[in-house]
Amino acid sequence: MSLQSEQKTEEILLELQDIHMHFGKVKALSGINLKIKKGEIHSVIGPNGAGKTVMMNCINGLYKPQKGKILFKNNEITPLKPYERAKIGMARTFQKVEVFGGMTVLDNIRLGRHIHYKSGILNGALYLGKAAKEEIEHRTFIEEQIIDLLEIEHIRHKPVEMLPYGLQKRVELGRALALEPNLLILDEPLAGLNLEEVEDMARFILDINEEKRWKVTCLLVEHDMGVVMDLSNNIFVLNFGNMIMDGTPEEVQKNPEVIKAYLGEEDLYATRK
Amino acid sequence: MELFLMTIVTGIMVGGIYALVALGWVLIYKCSGVLNLAMGEMTLIGAYISITFYSMGIPFLLALLLSLIIGLILGILTERIFLDKLIGEPVLSVIMVTVGLSFFFKGSLELIWGTDTKVFTPPVFPLEPIEIGPIVIGQAYLWSFIAAIILLIAFVCFFKYTRWGLAMQATADDEMAALSLGISARFVYAAAWSIAFISAGVGGTLLGNINGLNISVAHLGLLVLPVVVLGGLNSVPGAIVGGIIIGILQNLCGAYLDQYFPGGVKEIAPFAFMVIFLLFKPYGLWGWERIERV
Numbered sequence: 001m002s003l004q005s006e007q008k009t010e011e012i013l014l015e016l017q018d019i020h021m022h023f024g025k026v027k028a029l030s031g032i033n034l035k036i037k038k039g040e041i042h043s044v045i046g047p048n049g050a051g052k053t054v055m056m057n058c059i060n061g062l063y064k065p066q067k068g069k070i071l072f073k074n075n076e077i078t079p080l081k082p083y084e085r086a087k088i089g090m091a092r093t094f095q096k097v098e099v100f101g102g103m104t105v106l107d108n109i110r111l112g113r114h115i116h117y118k119s120g121i122l123n124g125a126l127y128l129g130k131a132a133k134e135e136i137e138h139r140t141f142i143e144e145q146i147i148d149l150l151e152i153e154h155i156r157h158k159p160v161e162m163l164p165y166g167l168q169k170r171v172e173l174g175r176a177l178a179l180e181p182n183l184l185i186l187d188e189p190l191a192g193l194n195l196e197e198v199e200d201m202a203r204f205i206l207d208i209n210e211e212k213r214w215k216v217t218c219l220l221v222e223h224d225m226g227v228v229m230d231l232s233n234n235i236f237v238l239n240f241g242n243m244i245m246d247g248t249p250e251e252v253q254k255n256p257e258v259i260k261a262y263l264g265e266e267d268l269y270a271t272r273k
Numbered sequence: 274m275e276l277f278l279m280t281i282v283t284g285i286m287v288g289g290i291y292a293l294v295a296l297g298w299v300l301i302y303k304c305s306g307v308l309n310l311a312m313g314e315m316t317l318i319g320a321y322i323s324i325t326f327y328s329m330g331i332p333f334l335l336a337l338l339l340s341l342i343i344g345l346i347l348g349i350l351t352e353r354i355f356l357d358k359l360i361g362e363p364v365l366s367v368i369m370v371t372v373g374l375s376f377f378f379k380g381s382l383e384l385i386w387g388t389d390t391k392v393f394t395p396p397v398f399p400l401e402p403i404e405i406g407p408i409v410i411g412q413a414y415l416w417s418f419i420a421a422i423i424l425l426i427a428f429v430c431f432f433k434y435t436r437w438g439l440a441m442q443a444t445a446d447d448e449m450a451a452l453s454l455g456i457s458a459r460f461v462y463a464a465a466w467s468i469a470f471i472s473a474g475v476g477g478t479l480l481g482n483i484n485g486l487n488i489s490v491a492h493l494g495l496l497v498l499p500v501v502v503l504g505g506l507n508s509v510p511g512a513i514v515g516g517i518i519i520g521i522l523q524n525l526c527g528a529y530l531d532q533y534f535p536g537g538v539k540e541i542a543p544f545a546f547m548v549i550f551l552l553f554k555p556y557g558l559w560g561w562e563r564i565e566r567v
């Protein structure tokens with residue numbers, strides 16, 4: 001694993017500088033610093049309530065940190081709204097699946113293409129031919145790249161709310177991928193999945209990260225230590241809004257403080273190995 | 274028989290206007306879940322603006338177009354000033370804000386235009402009626418209906434053939450997820466309110482042409498409720514069909530029941546019908562049936 005991380009470029013894609021976030025008197029994040037290199041899978045772990053999702057919401061723009069800076073592709077993005085961050089290459093999935101239940105799988109993924117439509121409101125009306133051609137291009141992209149990758153051909157036309165939870169999570173991933181993001185934030189993509197689904201999802205994440213077509217940098221929040229240790233190039237450990245450490249999986253496993261705070265005194269990490 | 278046919282035809286014509294206003298209402302509900310209680314005042318604003326331009330000697334179509342543009346601007350302003358801060362707040366708060374907006378609009382209207390009935394002078398549409406076989410219809414009705422239908426088709430196409438239709442539905446469904454996909458909730462709300470202002474304004478102008486224009490045209494905003502309840506609160510085709518049905522119903526009651534119950538049968542019939550209808554079909558004709566699975 002350490003070998004692999006040396007192969008990655010040193011270019012920084014996302015950087016958090018001294019992020020503070022509190023709700024009233026509750027401190028959710030106090031002084032978080034994080035650097036995510038282009039091309040890596042960087043995980044964030046920590047016990048429940050450590051502030052992981054708050055951190056993701058700050059990165060994605062749903063929350064505004066009271067203090068601190070966020071840099072994406074070397075530009076400051078702290079004041080940007082979530083939809084503006086989506087446009088510059090940031091996509092995410094949610095801890096509790098947030099899919100558009102009444103719509104079909106295909107429509108859900110089509111919405112992920114929203115930012116890539118070039119024809120605006122008037123153009124769409126004026127150049128029906130051009131807009132139609134664009135629509136076909138997007139359709140082909142969705143069919144050939146996303147539906148194929150995630151193996152969801154058979155449910156394309158089903159309304160998402162009728163699908164089992166595992167497949168809903170897959171659709172949500174597909175929708176985020178449709179943005180063709182540079183950074184993909186995955187907030188507990190494995191929670192609530194059965195063993196087989198966990199394996200599938202882990203494989204998809206690896207594909208998205210490694211395949212030439214995608215090469216998406218992933219920021220992964222997950223509790224399944226087995227998968228986290230296997231997939232990640234680096235792991236950021238969070239507890240009560242403070243960073244405990246940031247390092248390779250090997251370093252994290254050896255760190256006594258991490259073991260105390262999260263892994264437990266005993267060998268707890270090998271959950272699903 | 275002739276009376277019956279004529280009542281039906283006039284009902285359809287007026288119903289077209291109701292449908293147009295209802296469509297604007299449905300859009301706001303569809304993308305934000307907000308029951309807009311200021312719709313009636315919005316019809317008045319558009320109508321007063323176009324009558325003002327018209328009385329300044331500007332040709333009717335141009336006056337109408339100008340009022341549409343102002344409606345668009347007002348929609349954006351309403352979103353920016355009143356509703357932007359409420360993104361993410363409970364829907365009920367926003368509904369209360371629309372009640373406030375309705376008072377605010379009404380007050381401003383009375384301040385600017387007074388409470389007297391205004392009419393379009395000279396009349397926009399020729400006064401002599403058109404005869405189609407046994408049916409005689411006023412030209413104002415016919416042209417209003419045509420205008421309403423054109424606008425309805427334009428709006429429906431906008432939602433069917435641009436990506437914003439889907440984006441609006443997505444925002445309504447899950448604002449947080451929509452934001453994460455690069456859909457600007459602000460834009461969606463501003464678009465919905467602008468379209469609502471426009472459709473309300475045109476509806477008000479057309480109705481003002483038929484009956485003259487005063488504060489009571491704002492009842493149109495209330496009349497929208499039976500229309501959308503009938504069609505299903507979030508259904509665009511439902512709003513159109515509902516509008517026409519309510520138009521017919523109202524006219525039939527006016528023609529046949531008024532002699533037995535003189536006074537306001539015409540006014541209350543839609544609401545009585547709404548209550549009865551709700552007993553049997555609480556989701557309307559095409560509304561989403563939300564069944565919680567336990």
